[in-house]
Amino acid sequence: MRFIFHIYIILNILIVSIIPLRVLGDEIILNALAYSFEEEDILYTPLIKKFNEYSKNNNLNITLNLNLFSPSNSTIEANDFGTTVEALLSRKTNKYDIYFYDNVYTKKYGKHFINLEEKIPKDHMELFSSDLNYQLCTSDNRWVGLPLNIDFTVLYSNIELLNRYNKEVPKTWNELIETGLYIYNEELKNNNNDLMIYSGLINKDDESGSSTIIEFIHSYRELKEDPFPDLDSQIAIDALEKLKELKNKTSTDEQFQVYGDYIIDRLFSGKAIFLKFFYLGLSPFYKVSIIPGRKEGVSSSIMLGNNVSASIHSSKEKQEAAIKVIEFITSKENIKELSLRNNALTGISSLYDDEEVCKVMNCELYKSIQPIVRPTKENENYDEYSMKLRYYVYDFIYGDKSAKEVLKKLLI
Template sequence: MTYTKSNSYVDGSSHSSNISSPRIKSAYVKENIKASRNTQNVKSVVLNALAFTENEDVQIYTYVVNDFNNYSKNANLNITINLNLLSPANSTADTVDFFSLMDSYLQKKSTRYDIYFYDLIYTTEFEHYFLNLKEWIPQDHIDMFPYAEKSESFFYNNKLVGLPVYLDYTVLYYNDKLLKKYNKSVPKTWDDMIEIAKYILDEERKQNNTDLMGYNGGFIDAEIGTGGLYEFMYTFRDSVDDSFPDLISQNAVNALKTMKRIKNEISSDSIFKSIDYSIEKLMDGNGIFLKFGYFSW
């Protein structure tokens, strides 16, 4: 069974990670960097970083930190970053626990960590603790991230409080074999997808294939589900260059009506809330349109 990635509905991101430094460490970091360069007494600076990952095998933080440390060594910067990477493998922490841990350190004005890697959904919660990076980082470096100063995920209350470390995103997988079987094209709109999935579901049921999934949704009761909800609503803006629709706008209403129509006509409540079953359908070929993170196969 062949699945192909479609960019028809790739619009925005589900997850992203920011890097920020707390305001409480600014004097400490600044003075120690000066000392390391201008005196014989302090020969190096050690910065401590905190991050969380669900899976240590597919995370970027270790690579980023090691890459900087190698650069620092080769450039004789005498700056080293020590990374404390939390995961379910070495702690009881999950995403919510990590948020609480960060919140605890920052509220107590702890000097334990200089750098935090965090999910951008928490920017508004933490921004008042963080430095304005525009005062610390050259503009030509900031310009490497063209959306950093245009998005409230990074630029908030007139401060650049973080920079993106990585971006992951979802794509729509379509069942190439079934679309070819019924001479259907890749859909370009949600309405197209609904009509194509309904037709194929009906035709396959006539052949006793009752184990076919039309669309999975992925709106589970977790952070990824909330991200999926916002991602879906984002596709209902009037123009590709428009910002996120207001939650009380007609665009948002139309998005929720379409989501309900998808659930009722080609999916179900249980399918919308299931990840494991959706993965099973992706693997066994019994799905028509399935939304997942990008996999490089």
């Protein structure tokens, strides 16, 4: 049934996108494909509209059409969309010229995309010259995409409750457990029975679970400069054992897995002591800080986001036009406007020194995070690895397997 569903989606995408190459003389029609988690798209559509206005005003004779899948027009989910894009690219279809996609698929899709470093001016590419962007946007040492936006996880600490009990924002996992339990027990004395200590963001059926596991192991390294711990190391074993301790002492199995709307509701009701979630900007009840670690000064934050790329399967003329689109929408001016309008994080590091941007965004927080990317270059079929990771680790966190045993299975 899943195979038939993907065939149906592919046929639907191909049918709705059959648009002539040229109309009205020399006009070039480009087609872009994207997926949005939100019913109201605030990321892609404004950029497409702005480019088309720019093209018209500057006589570029390029029109960009967007086929956007979202909860409002489709039942397709993010993972299914990723599989569908892979199927389209594998068929070497020329129906789409530009792809917006989760950066977890950069390695998988990379061979189908233009090396932007060879096409886009050097000064533009230098806007994105960071080790993090290199990890998120390259495949086989080729810059196959540029970051449209990025996301990272942070710790939200209930500042009212911390102040009430003269406690500090935790910098280690032990401090979080100790502070959380103390405040929770004190609040119980005041009949506050609707208070969560911590949400682990380990959803058993969602990519967020895998991201949290990767992030937590990374937070357990000895030194800030250390690489991701080997899965057969004692550090990885200790990390999973601490993660289970965190779940057992601060949460229930159900609460440790909650995600999305439930977390957001707690963020804006103040009914949690600590929450781990993606950076959303200001919250009336919470102070935002980096994720705790095994030791003070060591942290971790999983990096997610969306890239934009141009297909090598389009005609040469369309490829050249697609490069102009990408260069325009990823300009510093447009990315800055996107950040200001949507409070969206950006891959252009210099914007975190921009006074106007830093008025609406916590630039110092961004500069202090210790990022980790998902291991997509080591695991090209990351979706399969992610499911395997959750399956085995959950046997430990929610079952009776040992940490060493489940980590060993991941190495097979």
